[in-house]
Amino acid sequence: MQTVLVRLWDLPTRLFHWILVVGIGFSWFSAEVGGNWMVWHERSGIFLLALVLFRVIWGFIGSDTSQFRQFLTVPAKALEHLRELRSRATAFHGGHNPLGAWMVVVLLLAVLTQATTGLFATDDIMTEGPLMGLVSGSTAELLTSIHHISFNIILSAAGVHIAAVFFYRFYKRTNLIKAMVVGEADWPAQQPPPESLVFKPAWLGLLVFALVYAGLAFGIAFLAQ
Numbered sequence: 001m002q003t004v005l006v007r008l009w010d011l012p013t014r015l016f017h018w019i020l021v022v023g024i025g026f027s028w029f030s031a032e033v034g035g036n037w038m039v040w041h042e043r044s045g046i047f048l049l050a051l052v053l054f055r056v057i058w059g060f061i062g063s064d065t066s067q068f069r070q071f072l073t074v075p076a077k078a079l080e081h082l083r084e085l086r087s088r089a090t091a092f093h094g095g096h097n098p099l100g101a102w103m104v105v106v107l108l109l110a111v112l113t114q115a116t117t118g119l120f121a122t123d124d125i126m127t128e129g130p131l132m133g134l135v136s137g138s139t140a141e142l143l144t145s146i147h148h149i150s151f152n153i154i155l156s157a158a159g160v161h162i163a164a165v166f167f168y169r170f171y172k173r174t175n176l177i178k179a180m181v182v183g184e185a186d187w188p189a190q191q192p193p194p195e196s197l198v199f200k201p202a203w204l205g206l207l208v209f210a211l212v213y214a215g216l217a218f219g220i221a222f223l224a225q
Helices: 010-032 037-061 075-084 098-118 137-170 174-182 202-223
Strands: 003-007 184-188
Touching: 010 037, 010 137, 010 174, 010 202, 037 098, 037 202, 075 098, 098 137, 137 174, 174 184
Parallel strands: none
Antiparallel strands: 003 184
């Protein structure tokens, strides 16, 4: 099959994707080891919260393929796409496909919940989130439970996401991983490419993240006093 290179993903979106993967893995590792690693667990949680908040903002002001208005569709279209999965035809879209779009939403909400509740969580022994003192003991226990449950949701969603990537790679002959690494897809020559995609500069994404992280860190430090 003849293909042409078509740019799909900007650098900020790609960096978000892979840093999120590493960050979640590190957060799990630091929590499992415990002890002095819990300091880094807290730091990674704040970093991940800033990362997700950045992605939400980028979903409104970022490149076309990163914007929610471009890839979020009604559930009926996601179901229609599900029925199309039986076809072995290559299945690139100008951004996330209708099913993948809703997976993005689920993962963003799950990580946002995980990181936010972690600010108030406690293990009742040595470790407390930086904002735990702002809530009652019973509320902290509830948020701690949600913190643990949301991680299981993240694992489940990530498992489905990984399975879908392999399904597309080997059944539908669509290399989603390459596109998310280099930003360009091997687009089928016979399929019309997306038209007039606008990409925002990488420095804008870096600036937005830096402002979000600085504001979040300052806000948490202020509230924790």
